[in-house]
Amino acid sequence: MGKIKIIQGDITKLTVDAIVNAANKSLLGGLGVDGAIHQAAGPQLLAECKQLHGCETGQAKITKGYQLPAKFVIHTVGPIYSGSKQDNELLRDCYINSLDLAKDHNLHSIAFPAISTGAYGFPAVPAAHIAFAAVQNWLTEYSDYQMEVIMCAFDVKTAELYRAELKK
Ligand code: AR6
Numbered sequence: 312m313g314k315i316k317i318i319q320g321d322i323t324k325l326t327v328d329a330i331v332n333a334a335n336k337s338l339l340g341g342l343g344v345d346g347a348i349h350q351a352a353g354p355q356l357l358a359e360c361k362q363l364h365g366c367e368t369g370q371a372k373i374t375k376g377y378q379l380p381a382k383f384v385i386h387t388v389g390p391i392y393s394g395s396k397q398d399n400e401l402l403r404d405c406y407i408n409s410l411d412l413a414k415d416h417n418l419h420s421i422a423f424p425a426i427s428t429g430a431y432g433f434p435a436v437p438a439a440h441i442a443f444a445a446v447q448n449w450l451t452e453y454s455d456y457q458m459e460v461i462m463c464a465f466d467v468k469t470a471e472l473y474r475a476e477l478k479k
Contacts, residue, residue, distance in 0.1 A: 312450075312454055312457070313449075313450035313453065313454070313456065313457065313458035313459065313460060314450075314458075314459055314460070315443070315446060315447070315450070315460045315461075315462060315477065316459065316460070316461050316462070317461075317462050317464060317470060317473045317474060317477060318422070318461050318462070318463050318464070319463075319464045319465070319466075319467070319469075319470040320463065320465070321347065321465070322344060322347070322348070322422055322424050322463040322465075323347050323348055323350075323351035323352075323379060324380065325380065325381060325422045325461065325463065326380040326381065327380075327381050327382075327420040327421060327422045327459075327461060328381070328382050328383060328413065328418035328419055328420045328421060329373070329376075329381055329382065329383040329384065329385050329413050329416075329418050329420070329421045329422070330348065330376070330379065330381040330383075330384055330385070330421075330422045330424075330463075331371075331384075331385045331386075331387055331405075331409050331421065331422065331423045331424060331426070332344065332345055332348045332384050332385065332386045332387065332424075333345060333387065333388075333389055333424050333425075333426045333427065333429070333431075334366065334386040334387065334388055335388060336365050336366060336367065336368065336388050337365055338360045338363050338365055338366050338372065338386050338388075339357065339360060339361065340357060340360070341430075342430060343429045343430055344424045344429070344465070348379070348384060351378065351379055352376060352377040352378050352379045352384065353377050353378040355375075355377045355378075356374060356375075356376075356377050356384065359374045359375065360374060360386070363386075366386060366387070366388050367388065368388045368389070368390055368391075368401050369387075369388065369390070369400075369401040369402075369404030369405055369408065370387065370388065370404070370408055371385050371386065371387040371405065371408040371409045371411075371412045372385070372386050372387075372412075373385050373386070373412055373416060374386065381422070382418075383413075383416065383418065385409045385412055385413060385421070387405040387408065387409050387426065388405070389401070389402055389405050389426040389427030389431050389433065390402055390427055390431065390433070391427075391431045391432065392427060392431055392432035392433040392434070398427075398433065399437070399441055402426060402427055402433060402438060402441050402442070402445075403441050403444070403445045405426050405427075406423065406426070406441075406442055406445035406446055406449070407445055407448075407449055409421065409423070410446070410449045410458070410460070413458070414453065414456060414458065418458075419457050419458055419459060420458070420459040420460075420461065421458065421459070421460055421461065422460075422461035422462075422463045423442065423446075423460070423461070423462055423463060424463055424465065425438060425439070425442070425463075425464060425465070425469050426438070426442070428469070435468065435469060435472055436472060439469065439472040439473055439475075439476050440476060442462065442476075443462070443473070443476035443477065443479075446460050446462070
């Protein structure tokens, strides 16, 4: 059985098998959580990312964690919020594809930031709902697999939304 945990703080500090990066399609770094992860992992992360030749929205790619306490980084690209229905599907895909990739690599703990809710403008309330629904469905589907999912909220507001989702 898997489980979901909520943590408020900096995802780069977490000692887990993988942290997820809310990247952009280039996978060559940026601001926000992407910048923080590259900063903490060191230049080798960017060197490995350059070999990946980018990533499509909703998809995910894995690298090592280098100087991070996390062993791996799973880079996913959230949708740039437009208000269309497809945004929801693509955000869901980010969570599902990251979890699938973690399982493919036999990883058992993964931490997610609130993908797309910063620079990419996805409203926090529906994003939290989509994130928890996706993770809970995945854990149900793979109920014979041990996976600890850490939902990492950077700010108080996101942490509160996450706690409300977990209670549902
Ligand atoms: N730990 C955990 N969460 C964080 C951290 C951190 N250290 N730093 C920020 N957050 P954003 P996006 C939260 O903008 O919306 C980048 O430039 C933040 O509070 O990082 O998917 C990429 O290169 C917010 O809730 O990602 C892309 O170009 C959440 O992480 C673009 O931004 C996501 O905010 C991606 O935009």
